[in-house]
Amino acid sequence: MTVTGDWIDRLAEAKGTLARSSTAERVADVLRGHIMEGAMAPGARLSEEAIGAALGVSRNTLRESFRLLGHERLLVHEFHRGVFVARPGVEDVIDLYRVRRALELSALRGAERAPVEAVERVGAAVREGEEALRRSDWWGVGTANMHFHQAIAGLGGSPRIDEIMRQLLAELRLVFHVMAAPRDFHAPYLEHNRAIYELLRDGAPDAAADRLAEYLDVAERQLVDAFGRLDGSSAPGGEPE
Amino acid sequence: MTVTGDWIDRLAEAKGTLARSSTAERVADVLRGHIMEGAMAPGARLSEEAIGAALGVSRNTLRESFRLLGHERLLVHEFHRGVFVARPGVEDVIDLYRVRRALELSALRGAERAPVEAVERVGAAVREGEEALRRSDWWGVGTANMHFHQAIAGLGGSPRIDEIMRQLLAELRLVFHVMAAPRDFHAPYLEHNRAIYELLRDGAPDAAADRLAEYLDVAERQLVDAFGRLDGSSAPGGEPE
DNA sequence: TATTGAAGGATTGTTCAACAATTACCTCGA
DNA sequence: TCGAGGTAATTGTTGAACAATCCTTCAATA
Numbered sequence: 001m002t003v004t005g006d007w008i009d010r011l012a013e014a015k016g017t018l019a020r021s022s023t024a025e026r027v028a029d030v031l032r033g034h035i036m037e038g039a040m041a042p043g044a045r046l047s048e049e050a051i052g053a054a055l056g057v058s059r060n061t062l063r064e065s066f067r068l069l070g071h072e073r074l075l076v077h078e079f080h081r082g083v084f085v086a087r088p089g090v091e092d093v094i095d096l097y098r099v100r101r102a103l104e105l106s107a108l109r110g111a112e113r114a115p116v117e118a119v120e121r122v123g124a125a126v127r128e129g130e131e132a133l134r135r136s137d138w139w140g141v142g143t144a145n146m147h148f149h150q151a152i153a154g155l156g157g158s159p160r161i162d163e164i165m166r167q168l169l170a171e172l173r174l175v176f177h178v179m180a181a182p183r184d185f186h187a188p189y190l191e192h193n194r195a196i197y198e199l200l201r202d203g204a205p206d207a208a209a210d211r212l213a214e215y216l217d218v219a220e221r222q223l224v225d226a227f228g229r230l231d232g233s234s235a236p237g238g239e240p241e
Numbered sequence: 242m243t244v245t246g247d248w249i250d251r252l253a254e255a256k257g258t259l260a261r262s263s264t265a266e267r268v269a270d271v272l273r274g275h276i277m278e279g280a281m282a283p284g285a286r287l288s289e290e291a292i293g294a295a296l297g298v299s300r301n302t303l304r305e306s307f308r309l310l311g312h313e314r315l316l317v318h319e320f321h322r323g324v325f326v327a328r329p330g331v332e333d334v335i336d337l338y339r340v341r342r343a344l345e346l347s348a349l350r351g352a353e354r355a356p357v358e359a360v361e362r363v364g365a366a367v368r369e370g371e372e373a374l375r376r377s378d379w380w381g382v383g384t385a386n387m388h389f390h391q392a393i394a395g396l397g398g399s400p401r402i403d404e405i406m407r408q409l410l411a412e413l414r415l416v417f418h419v420m421a422a423p424r425d426f427h428a429p430y431l432e433h434n435r436a437i438y439e440l441l442r443d444g445a446p447d448a449a450a451d452r453l454a455e456y457l458d459v460a461e462r463q464l465v466d467a468f469g470r471l472d473g474s475s476a477p478g479g480e481p482e
Numbered sequence: 483t484a485t486t487g488a489a490g491g492a493t494t495g496t497t498c499a500a501c502a503a504t505t506a507c508c509t510c511g512a
Numbered sequence: 513t514c515g516a517g518g519t520a521a522t523t524g525t526t527g528a529a530c531a532a533t534c535c536t537t538c539a540a541t542a
Contacts, residue, residue, distance in 0.1 A: 063523095079262065080524075302526080304495095486542095489537090490537080491534105499529105
């Protein structure tokens with residue numbers, strides 16, 4: 001007899017994690033990790049030959065990885081010059097916050113229709129951050145903060161917005177590396193996160209959005225100021241001339 | 242004496258178009274054009290050997306082009322199976338409109354601070370569409386409509402939003418190809434465009450945003466209905482099983 | 483009849499080696 | 513100090529080769 005249970009759908013969901021295999025993508029994963037953890041400084045040049053030899057992949061495959069990361073704006077590719085770790089500047093910070101405002105606020109404002117699981121992902125991120133703070137795990141606090149905003153943007157349930165947001169936050173983590181003292185930058189925002197989550201959970205998404213709007217303004221200004229302080233010494237953004 | 246006119250900035254702007262030379266990117270441009278004009282039907286497979294021979298580029302270079310277009314969601318890359326022209330489904334239409342709502346409405350709502358040139362780009366797109374309609378140039382009407390929404394999203398002056406929007410609209414044009422009769426789909430929206438532009442120009446951006454919100458709802462429903470009608474015959478979206 | 487299993491061919495994934503095009507560096511000379 | 517020129521190093525692109533995987537076909541079996 002033909003077995004056609006509905007559990008077959010659950011199998012189909014796992015397909016994505018199964019089919020994920022490609023040397024170029026795995027290499028991109030490795031590089032992405034190194035870049036975001038700061039192992040490669042912003043502005044550093046990535047030699048095809050050196051990295052290809054180090055990772056044991058051919059130049060062609062490595063180039064595919066570079067293209068992937070270039071599209072995520074973690075690497076910039078200059079023709080005939082090579083690929084470099086992106087070095088975001090003040091105008092990038094401003095632009096990143098423009099996009100964040102558009103995506104996060106509109107997701108929050110339309111959150112009456114958000115499913116409970118999506119709201120709970122926000123709560124989980126809040127708790128994740130508080131626990132990391134208790135452990136004085138600053139990197140973990142930053143990661144949790146990213147998860148928080150990812151969850152906010154994910155309230156609308158849009159795969160495309162999720163992906164855009166992932167890229168934005170990865171790029172933003174680069175910004176933190178350019179900054180002087182990113183150590184405890186995130187910590188003060190934890191209580192804001194909790195307040196926003198509770199407003200959201202208690203059915204006041206508009207109030208939550210207003211609160212988040214302030215939040216974003218303050219954070220942006222803080223980053224812009226930090227950039228302004230070190231501007232002139234190394235001209236972090238834009239094309240050098 | 243050193244000549245330092247301000248025209249040097251205008252030269253710098255042209256740098257982007259000048260430095261743009263890479264076989265992979267040029268190939269991607271060609272393919273993008275063919276896909277968006279419907280020369281290659283959604284779902285069609287792109288053979289590396291055939292296309293490589295036709296365009297006179299090597300497989301490695303062609304693969305780079307495929308990756309570029311894959312990131313724009315015009316092609317989907319299935320491991321060990323090849324690349325296919327994307328075949329958007331209903332859920333893609335819904336998601337595309339989610340992102341459009343977030344980006345276009347928030348750009349419009351914050352348009353008090355938009356520079357005059359940006360607003361005028363919206364007006365130019367409106368007139369472009371009206372002229373195309375007069376010539377019964379349906380493809381031109383569609384293009385002008387894309388320019389209109391691109392200009393709306395561009396009111397905030399964000400390069401990242403501009404790029405996201407470009408991709409979204411390219412993907413949406415693919416959707417129109419999947420539809421049955423895309424011929425005069427855009428025409429009825431021209432007067433909406435004009436109304437929105439005039440509200441915006443006359444300093445009522447919030448009213449313009451409300452109008453655009455309706456607009457998007459109607460257009461989305463129309464597309465979803467069109468998909469529902471042809472659903473079952475060829476199952477345009479998702480993974481085939 | 484319908485399903486399974488095993489060749490066989492075709493296509494993609496990846497590597498390697500080579501050469502062309504361009505940039506970076508270094509030296510030389512004024 | 514500045515510019516010109518030449519050399520070395522790096523990237524851009526190609527072509528061929530082989531491994532891995534998928535699709536098709538066809539026969540075998542229940």
